[in-house]
C-alpha cells in the first residue's frame with residue numbers, strides 16, 4: 001500500500017496540541033483569577049509574608065466580610081513560569097517555597113502544578129509545567145504570558161544537558177525580553193557540574209547582553225544535611241527583585 005501523506009495529520013495534531021496548550025493556560029488563569037482557594041499554608045510560610053489576621057469570634061461581624069474579602073483580591077499579580085526537564089526539581093522548588101517538605105523520590109508532574117505566594121506588595125503565581133517530553137511542546141504557549149522564567153536544570157544530568165540547552169534557547173527565542181533565572185540545582189551531589197561548566201554547556205555566554213539572565217547554584221532539596229549551597233531562599237529573593 002502506498003504511504004499516505006502525513007502533512008494534514010501532522011497539521012491537525014499540531015493544531016489540536018496548540019489548542020490544548022491554550023486551554024491549559026485558560027484553566028490556570030481561571031483558577032487563579034477567580035478561585036478563592038489558596039494553596040499556600042499561611043502557618044508554614046517562611047518568606048516573611050504577613051498572614052492576614054483572622055478576627056476573634058466575638059469580633060466577627062458578617063457585614064464586614066464583603067469589605068474585607070477584596071483586600072486580598074486587590075493585590076497585584078505577578079506570574080512566574082517554572083520549567084526544566086523532568087526530574088530537575090521544579091515541583092520540589094514549589095513545595096519548599098510553600099513551606100512543605102520535599103517528597104521522597106521523583107513523582108512526575110503530568111500537566112501543571114501551581115502555587116500562589118503573597119508578599120507585602122503583590123501576589124506571586126508560580127506555574128510549573130511538567131518536564132516530560134510530551135509536555136515540553138506546551139511550554140512555549142505560556143512563555144509570553146509571564147513576568148519571569150525560572151529554568152531548573154539538574155547539574156548532575158550531563159547526558160541530557162544538551163536537551164536542556166536546546167529547550168532553554170527555544171524559549172529564549174520565543175520572548176527576547178523575558179528575564180530568566182537558570183537554577184543549577186542538585187549542587188549538593190558530588191557529581192554536580194561546576195558553575196563554569198554549566199554556563200558553557202547551557203550556552204549562557206552567547207545570550208544577548210540586553211537580556212536579564214541569572215545563573216544560580218542551588219540545592220533545593222539537599223540529600224544530606226551539610227549542604228552549604230544557597231537554595232530556595234536565594235532564588236526567591238532574586239525573583240522578588242525582578243518582580244518589584
Ligand SMILES: Nc1nc2c(ncn2[C@@H]2O[C@H](COP(=O)(O)OP(=O)(O)OP(=O)(O)O)[C@@H](O)[C@H]2O)c(=O)[nH]1
Nearest residue numbers: 086087088089090091092105108109131219220221
Ligand atoms: N540531591 C538532590 N535532589 C533533589 C534536589 N532537588 C530536587 N531533588 C530531587 O529530584 C527529584 C525530582 O524532583 P521533582 O521536583 O519532582 O522534579 P520535576 O522537575 O518537578 O520533574 P517533572 O515533574 O517530572 O517535570 C526528587 O526526588 C527530588 O527530591 C536537590 O537539590 N538535591
Ligand SMILES: [Mg+2]
Nearest residue numbers: 090091108109
Ligand atoms: Mg514536577
